Amino acid sequence: MDDLLQISRLTKQFGGLVAVSDVSFSVREGEILSIIGPNGAGKSTLFKLASSFLRPTAGEVRFRGERISGLAPHVVARRGVVRTFQETTIFKGMTVRENVIIAHQLRANASLLGYYFASSVARRDEAEFGRSADEILAFLGLDGIRNDPAVTLPHGHLRALGIAIGLATNPTVLLLDEPFAGMNHDETMRAVEIVLGVRRRGVTVLLVEHDMPAVMQISDRIVVLNFGEKIAEGTPAEIQQNQKVIEAYLGVEDESIGI
């Protein structure tokens, strides 16, 4: 498998605090790679660096060999590295389907001016976006709620809608920020199926997550952070047996490495 994203010697400092320290790893085409670590280990910061929502203090991120760190997030997203949209960026007043249609604008062919004057290109785009939105919603098992206003959705469906919106932008790499957070067991199992389905569509997945059983079930490989440093990288089986990882999680009462 080829390396799609190369994270090279990334460091992020906030004043005197080093949140991410000299971290390197690659995300390979077609894999699901998870970033884990105890609270405050630097996972969210690394995730924001990977999606270009934060600029690194040192080091760089490359996508298919080209540097993307320092580019605006929407430029990075257009190239195919897309972060799922937080619940706060879902248009709550619109239906599920309308939200997914709007997300297609990121790859729209018609200029904004074209939309304004309802050009034929814009009309063609709209019809195509509707078809694509319906296909994505059916794929994710959300067709039954496609006409529901987003404001009425329970937490699990809102998260799934975030993934549908991400897919609508036609990503090469989808970055998922704690996709199983706040879910009960059944919701987590459904969300696990959705993420596995995303990968079956050929999309590479990078995620940050606290839910260890789900991470162990879903990941091809795992990168472990502790105090901003990468302490391990490997398959779930390798990570569960890694002495440094076990020590990092020992004494952490509210987290378990699932062993």
Ligand SMILES: Nc1ncnc2c1ncn2[C@@H]1O[C@H](COP(=O)(O)OP(=O)(O)OP(=O)(O)O)[C@@H](O)[C@H]1O
């Ligand atoms: N914008 C910021 N300004 C200052 N310090 C920050 C900022 N963002 C994160 N930090 C600090 O950087 C460190 C790493 O934080 P980060 O949120 O990346 O960890 P995390 O592993 O995602 O934690 P959690 O599991 O609790 O979400 C923490 O000490 C945090 O307080």
